[in-house]
Amino acid sequence: MSPSVPLQEMIRAIRSARTQCEERGVIQRECAAIRAQFRQSDNGGRSHNLAKLLYVHMLGYPAHFGQMECVRMIASPRYSEKRVGYLGAMMLLDEKQDASLLITNSIKNDLSHSNQYVQSLALCTLACMGSAEMCRDLAPEIDRLLRASNSYIKKKAALCAVHIVRKVHDLGEMFAPAARSLLSEKNHGVLHGAVVLITELCERNLETLEKFRKAVPDLVQIMKGLVISGYSPEHDVAGISDPFLQVRILRLLRILGHNNEAASDAMNDLLAQVATNTDSTKTVGNAVLYETVLTVLDIKSESGLRVLAVNILGRFLLNNDRNIRYIAMISLQKIVGTDHNAVQRHRGTIVDCLKDQDASVKRRALDLSLALVSASNIRSMMKELLIFLSSCPLELRSQAASGIFIAAERYAPSQRWHIDTILHVLTTAGGDVRDETVPNLIQLITNASELHCYTVHKLYRALLTDISQQSLVQVACWCIGEYGDLLLRGECQETEPVQVHEAPTQLCIDSVLSLDQSHMSSPATRGFALTATMKLSTRITDNVDRIRSIVSIYGSCIDVELQQRAVEYNALVPVSFKSFDILSVLERMPVIEKTAPGQTNGESTGEPIKDIQSVKVKQGELLLPQPPANQVCDLLDLLGGSEETLQPSPAAGGTAPGLPANTASTAGGDLLDLLGGLEPAPLTPVQVYEKDGVTLTMSCEKQSATGLTVTLTASNSTESDISSLTLQAAVPKSVQLHMKAPSGDSLPARGAAKVTQMVVLNNPNKVNLKMRVRISYSSQGSAFQDTIQIDAFPGLSAAGH
Amino acid sequence: MMRFLLLFSRQGKLRLQKWFTPMAEREKKKIIRDMTSAVLARQPRSCNFLHWKDLKIIYKRYASLYFCLAIEDQENELLALEVIHRYVELLDKYFGNVCELDIIFNFEKAYFILDEFLMGGEIQETSKQIVNRCIESSDMLQETMEEYMSKPAF
Numbered sequence: 006m007s008p009s010v011p012l013q014e015m016i017r018a019i020r021s022a023r024t025q026c027e028e029r030g031v032i033q034r035e036c037a038a039i040r041a042q043f044r045q046s047d048n049g050g051r052s053h054n055l056a057k058l059l060y061v062h063m064l065g066y067p068a069h070f071g072q073m074e075c076v077r078m079i080a081s082p083r084y085s086e087k088r089v090g091y092l093g094a095m096m097l098l099d100e101k102q103d104a105s106l107l108i109t110n111s112i113k114n115d116l117s118h119s120n121q122y123v124q125s126l127a128l129c130t131l132a133c134m135g136s137a138e139m140c141r142d143l144a145p146e147i148d149r150l151l152r153a154s155n156s157y158i159k160k161k162a163a164l165c166a167v168h169i170v171r172k173v174h175d176l177g178e179m180f181a182p183a184a185r186s187l188l189s190e191k192n193h194g195v196l197h198g199a200v201v202l203i204t205e206l207c208e209r210n211l212e213t214l215e216k217f218r219k220a221v222p223d224l225v226q227i228m229k230g231l232v233i234s235g236y237s238p239e240h241d242v243a244g245i246s247d248p249f250l251q252v253r254i255l256r257l258l259r260i261l262g263h264n265n266e267a268a269s270d271a272m273n274d275l276l277a278q279v280a281t282n283t284d285s286t287k288t289v290g291n292a293v294l295y296e297t298v299l300t301v302l303d304i305k306s307e308s309g310l311r312v313l314a315v316n317i318l319g320r321f322l323l324n325n326d327r328n329i330r331y332i333a334m335i336s337l338q339k340i341v342g343t344d345h346n347a348v349q350r351h352r353g354t355i356v357d358c359l360k361d362q363d364a365s366v367k368r369r370a371l372d373l374s375l376a377l378v379s380a381s382n383i384r385s386m387m388k389e390l391l392i393f394l395s396s397c398p399l400e401l402r403s404q405a406a407s408g409i410f411i412a413a414e415r416y417a418p419s420q421r422w423h424i425d426t427i428l429h430v431l432t433t434a435g436g437d438v439r440d441e442t443v444p445n446l447i448q449l450i451t452n453a454s455e456l457h458c459y460t461v462h463k464l465y466r467a468l469l470t471d472i473s474q475q476s477l478v479q480v481a482c483w484c485i486g487e488y489g490d491l492l493l494r495g496e497c498q499e500t501e502p503v504q505v506h507e508a509p510t511q512l513c514i515d516s517v518l519s520l521d522q523s524h525m526s527s528p529a530t531r532g533f534a535l536t537a538t539m540k541l542s543t544r545i546t547d548n549v550d551r552i553r554s555i556v557s558i559y560g561s562c563i564d565v566e567l568q569q570r571a572v573e574y575n576a577l578v579p580v581s582f583k584s585f586d587i588l589s590v591l592e593r594m595p596v597i598e599k600t601a602p603g604q605t606n607g608e609s610t611g612e613p614i615k616d617i618q619s620v621k622v623k624q625g626e627l628l629l630p631q632p633p634a635n636q637v638c639d640l641l642d643l644l645g646g647s648e649e650t651l652q653p654s655p656a657a658g659g660t661a662p663g664l665p666a667n668t669a670s671t672a673g674g675d676l677l678d679l680l681g682g683l684e685p686a687p688l689t690p691v692q693v694y695e696k697d698g699v700t701l702t703m704s705c706e707k708q709s710a711t712g713l714t715v716t717l718t719a720s721n722s723t724e725s726d727i728s729s730l731t732l733q734a735a736v737p738k739s740v741q742l743h744m745k746a747p748s749g750d751s752l753p754a755r756g757a758a759k760v761t762q763m764v765v766l767n768n769p770n771k772v773n774l775k776m777r778v779r780i781s782y783s784s785q786g787s788a789f790q791d792t793i794q795i796d797a798f799p800g801l802s803a804a805g806h
Numbered sequence: 807m808m809r810f811l812l813l814f815s816r817q818g819k820l821r822l823q824k825w826f827t828p829m830a831e832r833e834k835k836k837i838i839r840d841m842t843s844a845v846l847a848r849q850p851r852s853c854n855f856l857h858w859k860d861l862k863i864i865y866k867r868y869a870s871l872y873f874c875l876a877i878e879d880q881e882n883e884l885l886a887l888e889v890i891h892r893y894v895e896l897l898d899k900y901f902g903n904v905c906e907l908d909i910i911f912n913f914e915k916a917y918f919i920l921d922e923f924l925m926g927g928e929i930q931e932t933s934k935q936i937v938n939r940c941i942e943s944s945d946m947l948q949e950t951m952e953e954y955m956s957k958p959a960f
Contacts, residue, residue: 013911020910056914063820063913065835085948092917099828122944132926134828157940160930168926194931201928239933242888249932252885292884299882331853332883363852739879770879772860 011053016060032061043074051078052089059089059096072097072104079111084123087115091126100136109139116146121157124150128161132168140169144176151183156192163187163198167205177206181213188223193240193247196227200253207260218261221268225275228254232279243287255279255296262304269305276301280313291321291329295336302340315340315347322354327363334358334369338711338769341376342741352377356386359393364400371401375408375709383416387426395433402437404710406430410442411708420453424460428477432467435474443479450484451594461488479533486537487594490544528564535559535567539574690718694780694793698723699752701780705798711771713798715764717778721752725785728752732762733779740774741767752782774798807927808886809861809876810837811920813909816870818842821909822916826927841874855883866890870906889929896923899938918944 015035022028035057042054055074062068075097078090098105108130115127128150131143147169150162166180180202187199207214231246231254240247258276262269279297284290294317301314321333334355341348355377358370371393378386387409394405409430417423427446430438450460464481471477485492535556542552559571690704699721706714721727728751736742747762768774776798781790813822820838829837844856845865856863858876864886865874873890877883894904896919901908909916922937924930931937 012914016911060913063823065820088918088944088948089914092914092921101828101830120947122940122947125940129921129925133826136828161925164925164928164930167928193933194936197929197932239935242892247932248888249885249929252882256880256882288884289888292882292888295884296882327851327853328855328884328887331855363849365853365855770860 011050012056012060015057019060019064032064032066036061036066040070043070051081052083052086055089055093059093062096068097072102076104076107076111079108079115084120087123087126091130094130095133099134100139105134105136106138109142112139113143113146116143116150121155124154124158125161128158128165132161132165135165135168135172137172140172140176144169144173144179148179148183151180151187156190156195159187159190160192160194160198163195163202167198167202170202170205170209174209177210177213181206181216185217185220188220188227193250197250197253200224200250200257204253204257204260207257214261218265218268221258221261221271224254224258224261225272228258228275228279232275232282243289244284245289245293248289248293251279251293252296255293255300259300259303262300264305266305272300272304273307273310276306277310277313280310280317285320288326288328291324291326295321295332298336302336302344311344312347315344315351319351319354322351322358327361327366330358330361331363331366331369334366334373335769338369338373338376341373342743342767345377348373349377349379349382352382352386356389359389359397364398367397368401371397371405371408372710375412376712378412378416380416380418383412383418384422387413391426391429391433394430399437402434403439406434406438407707408709410438410445420449421456421459424450424453424456425463428463428467431474431477431480432471435476438476440476443476446476446480447483450480451487457484457488458491460484461492465492475527475530478530482530482533482537486533486540489537489541528566531564532566532570535570535574690716691799693717693778693795694791696791697784697789699727699780699782701778701793703795703798708765711768713766713768713774715766715776715798716761717764718759718761719752719780720756720759721754722756723784724754726751726754727782727784729788730760730782731780733781734764735777735779736766737772737775739768739770739772741769743767807878808881808889808924809878809927811876811924812838812841812872812874814838814842814845814872814874815906816846816872818846821871821906822913822920824917824920824924826924841876845872845874854887862886864890868894871909889924892934893920893923895934896937899934900941 018035019028019031022031039054039058042050051074055071055078058068058071058074062071071093075090075093078086079094081087081090094105094108098108112127112131115123118124118127128147131139131147135143147162147165150158151166154162163184166184170177170180184199184202184206187195187202190196190199203217203220207217228251231251234246237246240250242248245251258268258272262272276297280294280301283293283297285294298314298317301310306314315337318333318336321329322337324330324333337348337351337355352374355370355373358366359374361367361370374386374390374393390405390409390412394402394409397405410427413423413426417426424446427442427449431442431446450457453460461484464477464484467477468481468485538552539556542549553575556571556574559567560575562568562571690702692700693703694701699719702718702720704716704718706716708714717732719730719732730747730750730752732744732747734742734744743765745763745765747760749758749760752758752760764776766774766776776795778793778795779790780793781788783789808826810826811822811824812820814820820842823834823838825834840858841863844858844863848856848865854864854866856865860879861876862879862881862883863874863876864883865872866887867873873894875886875890877886897904897909897916900915900919901912919937919941922931922940931940
């Protein structure tokens with residue numbers, strides 16, 4: 006086809022413009038000329054004018070005055086003009102423009118044109134920008150073309166039908182019979198179109214899905230033909246026969262076999278064959294294998310096949326191609342909850358991927374490694390994770406640190422190991438840990454009474470080397486303050502005693518002082534240091550005067566907090582030197598009790614700003630006003646197939662629907678931005694519902710980058726007992742939900758006892774997490790039901806991940 | 807389904823844009839800006855997959871052009887790489903050793919070829935030869951029509 010000379014000249018002129026200004030000038034002149042030409046009646050150069058306009062449009066300049074010209078060109082009898090006219094329509098017109106309606110008639114005429122290439126232009130344009138009205142108008146035409154035309158048109162009509170179904174869902178039934186008959190075609194293009202159409206129909210309508218289950222044997226047959234057949238030059242790609250069609254058929258089989266034993270059985274053999282016979286040296290083969298693995302894991306396949314699939318993923322992990330390693334890890338992340346043991350077998354490879362160069366691969370490997378930590382492998386895994394922490398990119402550090410803490414807390418083999426691990430993390434990544442780590446660690450240390458000596462020695466040594474990590478410094482200060490006497494005694498079986506005998510107290514106080522004066526210390530840390538200094542005055546016998554004078558200096562410190570502390574401490578001294586009672590303020594702290602996980606205990610300076618919660622109680626608004634059956638269906642849709650979650654707890658109990666609209670969380674978000682990304686994690690329970698004396702509170706705990714455990718607690722403050730309490734939950738489609746068994750199903754009156762239920766959520770795609778909880782109970786003989794919408798989860802960062 | 811296909815140079819100049827869902831002009835411009843900055847910022851030896859909003863972005867660099875394809879969540883990424891490669895092969899066969907200049911000066915033909923290969927966000931034809939034959943026939947039709955009408959169309 007001869008190139009358009011005027012078009013190319015214009016392109017050359019535009020490209021030779023040296024500045025943006027010059028280019029704009031050229032384009033303005035050209036556009037003016039084009040506009041003038043459009044106004045003239047039919048001349049020979051219409052199509053190249055429109056082509057020029059389309060080029061200008063691609064550069065980003067306005068081209069709306071070409072819309073009517075497109076309409077005129079489409080109606081022209083000349084094929085070349087039609088071609089450019091339709092191209093213009095696809096680029097300039099969309100369903101929002103009024104001019105798009107004007108081409109409906111032209112398209113209708115062209116669909117019955119004698120020349121198939123004209124028909125194909127019309128079909129292509131309809132599939133690209135057809136609005137709902139156009140689709141409704143032209144659907145019968147498309148159906149006719151689906152049945153009686155040549156394969157070239159049939160394949161295009163099939164994809165056009167797909168577009169129509171996406172725009173106007175009800176028309177799906179019209180195309181179902183034609184789609185079924187297309188499966189017997191030999192032409193690959195038509196087959197592909199048919200499979201796409203059937204996939205679309207099945208995804209939208211359950212009844213159609215049931216009907217098409219009968220087509221599984223045919224699909225298996227077609228697939229077998231592709232896999233076993235010899236070399237076919239037309240469709241071969243690197244030894245695989247038509248991989249595009251294979252992948253599409255596998256995807257359709259996945260939808261048809263999901264949750265259906267019979268269909269899954271029918272395809273077991275085929276899947277095994279594809280999995281073993283497909284050549285995996287090139288990307289194409291791996292694409293087909295990947296789709297096969299996804300299908301196997303999603304249908305009710307037999308265990309041998311599942312193991313085969315996971316092994317394929319394991320092989321992918323060893324592949325040189327980075328893309329394939331990435332894909333493997335995403336898939337393994339999806340199944341780590343369900344096929345945990347199978348994934349554990351590949352733990353070694355996954356841990357190796359932590360050392361990969363690519364940042365996305367590293368991130369995936371981190372998520373997966375944290376998910377694979379268990380009691381048996383905690384020591385080796387932690388070693389790897391700590392090595393990773395010291396070399397990992399900055400954006401992954403806080404995630405890695407929190408993951409390590411959670412894992413350590415859950416599976417720590419001994420307290421000493423636990424403390425060691427936390428100290429290691431603080432020395433490597435102390436700046437990136439959450440602020441509540443400090444009180445948690447302190448609480449842990451007080452609990453490990455036999456390790457006080459060891460801990461304080463270790464901390465002192467760490468302090469001597471580096472005082473920049475605030476969390477570490479704070480913990481060290483606290484410990485030295487508490488256990489300074491152990492440090493000075495110098496005896497410790499576990500580690501080499503620090504040589505503090507020379508000028509013991511002097512050294513001790515000096516190190517604490519240097520913290521005070523160091524410019525690296527935050528105000529919180531200095532507060533810690535001051536308190537520690539004061540505590541030392543009771544622990545040690547000499548240099549007490551020096552301590553007192555230091556403390557009184559701070560009585561005139563600019564920082565109000567420090568000044569207040571200093572003055573108060575000073576007040577203690579003169580009175581109490583002989584009197585034990587007041588000085589007992591500074592004695593050993595009692596062991597701090599561990600309350601609900603993550604609740605911050607008293608002393609936590611530098612606390613993050615908690616989300617400002619304003620609980621708006623929407624009075625039991627039923628968000629699904631249809632009859633109950635539909636309600637269940639809607640919930641099912643939200644759950645996206647994990648039917649286990651709809652199991653009501655035995656004997657329906659009390660309902661406590663609550664709708665916490667955390668409207669102020671946006672305000673909290675702004676504050677967080679000011680602080681530059683502090684991650685607030687208030688794990689205190691939030692009240693999500695309160696009605697008729699029944700309350701439901703929720704507390705969240707982040708388990709990993711994508712996992713979250715929500716604990717719902719129901720209580721009853723009315724005068725009558727509540728029984729048959731059931732909680733049901735639904736989440737957006739890509740989120741996985743698993744409800745554990747509730748602690749009970751009855752709430753005695755006046756809050757005598759509570760019912761708790763844990764919900765484990767996994768949000769791999771990091772979509773905006775929302776949850777709908779339905780609570781039903783019976784009280785005084787009548788049944789109550791309510792629905793709560795939860796849009797914000799305390800415990801997630803402001804970004805909602 | 808595929809949501810859009812963009813071709814842009816290493817300087818971020820757009821060479822081809824195909825949108826498979828209706829979108830406002832402003833939105834399209836924003837997406838183009840986002841895509842070019844995200845893809846051009848990638849390290850040379852990193853993964854070919856990106857996450858952007860709820861879509862997966864597959865990109866591949868061929869000489870001086872970046873091919874950027876956005877697919878929905880349930881699509882197969884490795885196959886998307888093959889789709890990009892197939893399109894490049896089709897262009898190569900048509901233009902004979904295709905380079906960026908070919909696509910710049912004959913952009914409308916690049917679109918025609920794309921419209922024979924993909925449609926409505928899905929693959930239309932899986933055979934290279936058939937696509938090539940169809941393009942040739944359409945071109946032939948254009949020429950004979952011109953001869954018949956005895957007026958130059960271009």
